[in-house]
Amino acid sequence: MLKKISFPNRKKEEEKDLYETCVICKSMTNIRKNQHIEERYGYVQAIGQVCYDCYKKIENKPREK
Numbered sequence: 001m002l003k004k005i006s007f008p009n010r011k012k013e014e015e016k017d018l019y020e021t022c023v024i025c026k027s028m029t030n031i032r033k034n035q036h037i038e039e040r041y042g043y044v045q046a047i048g049q050v051c052y053d054c055y056k057k058i059e060n061k062p063r064e065k
Contacts, residue, residue, distance in 0.1 A: 022051035 020031045022042075029042065029051045037043045042055040050058065 020049040022054055023048040024050050024054040027051050 018032055020029045020033055020040075021027070022029055029049060031040050031042065031049055040049065042050045042052060044050055044055070044058065
């Protein structure tokens with residue numbers, strides 16, 4: 001009988017491949033890589049995907065004129 005071998009780090013690696021990483025703080029977001037950018041929360045054109053916290057910081061920052 002064969003014994004199933006589990007690789008505990010493999011699941012985290014697979015999740016990294018499925019979800020976007022914040023371009024500012026490098027944390028993993030809950031946005032899947034295959035989700036269209038028009039449907040994403042926190043996608044900033046010309047910057048990329050940001051997490052919820054970083055997006056809120058960007059939104060609340062006054063724009064320079």
